[in-house]
Amino acid sequence: MIRVEVVLAWPDRAESRTLQLAEGATVADAIAAAAINGHEGCPAVAVHGLLAKAGQVLHDGDRVELLRPLQVDPKDNRRRRARAR
Template sequence: MIAVEVVLAWPDRVDSRLLQLPDEATVADAVAACAIPGAADCPAVAVHGVLAAPGQLLLDGDRVELLRPLLADPKDNRRRRARGG
């Protein structure tokens, strides 16, 4: 068994769960097991701040972070800055 923490830390909402998962658990397994409302709808997940694929294997002590949707498209922001606005 491995110990994993799943965290959702958004400006308006904070939640975390400590889980005990099988040794071969993946990021998707942790998200499914965490029972944090809305976890399955998160557009991306990171492990220790690095973007992670759902099939990535987890290690004992990993921190899985549920990421929120982007508020603005970075490409649009760059275009707007390039135009001077």
């Protein structure tokens, strides 16, 4: 068995589930087992901050982060800040 954490954060709150999964469990297995409300709207996932694919095998202690869609394009945001200076 391995122990993993699945996390989804919003601006005002976060939800986290710590799970015990079988050896060889994947990112997709962890997301399904966590059943965090709202995970369907997450276009990407990371493990310890690095982008991951659904079939990636997890290891004991991994943290699966569900990534929400960006609200603002980072390039546009930088341009706005530069113009404001």
